[in-house]
Amino acid sequence: MEFTSRQLRAFHLVAEHRSFARAAQALFITPSGLSVLIREFENQLGYRLFDRTTRQVQLTRHGADLLDATRRHLVELDEAMARVGRSARGRQQAVSLGTTPLVAANILPQAMREYRRLRPELRVRLFDADQDTVLRQVQAGQLDLGVGLFKSVPGVQRVPFFRFSLVLIRARRHGAATGPDVPWSALEGETLIVLSPSSSHQQLIDQQLAKSRVRFETGGVANLLDTQVALVEADEGVAIIPSFGLPLCKNREVVMSRLVDPVVSMEFHQITQRGRSLPEGADEFVGFLKTYIASWVTRVGVV
Incomplete structure (x- = not known):
């Protein structure tokens, strides 16, 4: 015999309140809807559960027996649902984020520390790896989200995260004209130290x-x-480097200038597995991280 927990709960509420009207209020349905629910339950069982008059509702002998037999099971069901709910909420207090080692080492730890002061119950798990590895982990559902220079690929949702600028760095003794901003034309005749062509x-x-x-x-x-x-x-x-690489210039004898005319942005994206819901608190952390990075690039001097 198959019956639903809703039918069983409705039966217990009517027995408790001895009133279809009050039981219906507790279930947030109409009295007529509750009557249909109980009648269907009685039809499935093959016997009446209540004797009803215009003034009172009483359990039948079979109804009283069923109430005693199922009371413990309904309590256990409620307790189990509460345990699962607590467990789910507990798991949702952790967010896993993947990004490249450079960003992970120079930006994320301080941001995570500041956010922990605001939301101590949310744990951010940081995973540092090359971009391809982060992408695969997100695709496989092993990471909640990734941040970096990702291209659009099937199965992954990609949304803009933050725009970094490109910066020209020179040795302090290099002798070329310096300033907070320099045009791309200033590269004329220079020797350029570059990264591998495989670098995005x-x-x-x-x-x-x-x-x-x-x-x-x-x-x-x-x-x-x-x-x-x-x-x-x-x-x-x-060399030309993205502004998120500026911490590498700290304590080095180099001069940094933003490249302008034109200003070229390097756009970071946030990626998630398509169709996957993020843990509770993830969106709030991402919003905080964007604000933190905007403040960070201002502090390091090149935006």
């Missing part, structure tokens, strides 16, 4: 260099931004 950063930079038509020489080719900055400090050439 470098691909965007190469596109703009082609558009600017400036003539330059290619110096060293580095695989890591750290190496690129070190070569610039040694005055092996100049």
Whole structure:
């Protein structure tokens, strides 16, 4: 025999209140709707549960027996539902975020610490890896979200997250004109330290260099931004880096200037598995992180 927990709960409420009207209020349905629910339950059982008159509702003998037999099961069901709900809410207090090691090391830890002061109950789990690995983890549902330079791929929802600018860095002793902003034309005749062509950063930079038509020489080719900055400090050439790489320039003898005419943005995206709902608190954390990064790029001096 099949019956629903709603039918069983309706039966218990009518027995408790001895009134269809009051039981209907507790279930947020109409008295007529409750009557239909009980009648269907009685038809399934094959016997009457209540004797009804215009003035009172009483349990039949079979109804009283069923009430005693199912009371414990209904309590256990309520307790189980509460346990599952608490467990689900507990799991929702953790958000897993993947991004590249550079961003993970230089931006996220301080942001996470500040956010923990606001929402100590939400735990952010940080996963640092190359972009392809982060993408695969998000696709597989092993990460809630990723932040970085991601292309559009099937099965992944991609939304704009933050725009970083491109920055020219030179050795302090390099001798070229300096200032907070320099045009792309200032690269004319320079030796440029670049990243590997497989770098998504470098691909965007190469596109703009082609558009600017400036003539330059290619110096060293580095695989890591750290190496690129070190070569610039040694005055092996100049380099173009995204503004989120500026922490690597700290305590180094380099000068930083934003590239303008035109200003070229490097857009970070937030990615999630398509169709997957984010844990509770994730959207709030993402909003906080955007605000934090906007403040961070202002503090480091190049926006």
